[in-house]
Amino acid sequence: DIVMTQSPVTLSVSPGERATLSCRASGSVNRNLAWYQQKPGQAPRLLIYGASTRATGIPSRFSGSGSGTEFTLTISSLQSEDVAVYYCQQYNNWPPWTFGQGTKVEIK
Amino acid sequence: EVQLVQSGGGLVQPGESLRLSCAASGFTFNNYWMTWVRQAPGKGLEWVAIIKKDGSETFYVDSVRGRFAISRDNAENSLYLQMNSLRDEDTAVYYCARFLEWISIPGWVDPWGQGTLVTVSS
Numbered sequence: 001d002i003v004m005t006q007s008p009v010t011l012s013v014s015p016g017e018r019a020t021l022s023c024r025a026s027g028s029v030n031r032n033l034a035w036y037q038q039k040p041g042q043a044p045r046l047l048i049y050g051a052s053t054r055a056t057g058i059p060s061r062f063s064g065s066g067s068g069t070e071f072t073l074t075i076s077s078l079q080s081e082d083v084a085v086y087y088c089q090q091y092n093n094w095p096p097w098t099f100g101q102g103t104k105v106e107i108k
Numbered sequence: 109e110v111q112l113v114q115s116g117g118g119l120v121q122p123g124e125s126l127r128l129s130c131a132a133s134g135f136t137f138n139n140y141w142m143t144w145v146r147q148a149p150g151k152g153l154e155w156v157a158i159i160k161k162d163g164s165e166t167f168y169v170d171s172v173r174g175r176f177a178i179s180r181d182n183a184e185n186s187l188y189l190q191m192n193s194l195r196d197e198d199t200a201v202y203y204c205a206r207f208l209e210w211i212s213i214p215g216w217v218d219p220w221g222q223g224t225l226v227t228v229s230s
Contacts, residue, residue, distance in 0.1 A: 032210065032215065034215070034216035034217070036153075036217075038153075043203055043219075043220040043221065043222055043223050044153065044203070044217075044220050045218075045219075045220070046216060046217065046218035046219070049208070049210075049215065049216040050210070055218060087152065087153055089153075089216065089217070091210065091213070091214065091215040091216060094167075094213075094214070095155075095158070095167040095168075095169075096155050096167075096169055097143075097155045097158075097214070098155070099152055099153040099154070099155070100152070101152045102152045102153075
C-alpha cells in the first residue's frame, strides 16, 4: 500500500501570509493526487485533483504542485475561513485509496 | 445541486449490526463509482469500501473485509453499507461520497455526504 505522510502536523500562519503544506508518498503516484479541506464539524471538501487542478468554486489562493512522491498545497494569502485540516489522497495505486494523516492550519 | 443525504447510524453493542444509507440526487447516479470513508474521533480519514457504477465490483479495506458489505440500488439512487460483527474500533463518522474518474478509474472524491456517527460500545 502507498503510505501518504503530511507535514507539518500543525501550521500556524498569520493572516495574509503564505501557508505551505507538504505531502509525501512512499512510492511514486505520478500526479494522481488530490487535496481536501475539512473545517471543524464539517465533511471534507475537494480542493485540488490531478496534483494542481482546482475544483469548481475553489478560490485561486489555493494551488497545488508536485509529482512523483513530493507534493505541496499552497495557500497564498491565508484567510480566517481557511482554518481547517487539510488532507492529501493518492489514487495511483489502489486499492486502497490512501489519505495522509492531515495538517491542521491555524491562525497565528 | 449534487447532494448526498445520509441516514442510519447510532449506538450499538460490539458484535451487533447496522445499516447505513445514502440518498443521491442532482446527478446520474449509475454513472459513478461510490464509496464510504470513515473518520474515527479526532483522527484522519480512512477509505472503507467502494462499489463500481453497476455494482459488479467492490473493494474493501482489509479491516472490514468479510464484515461489511457495500451495495447500491441504481433505480432508487441509493448507496448502502451493511456493517456486521461491529467492533469498538469501528466507531467513527461514516461519510458516503462520489468518486470522480480519471481515465476510467476512480480517482478523487466529490462531493461528500454530511456524515453519520456510528458508536460501538458496551
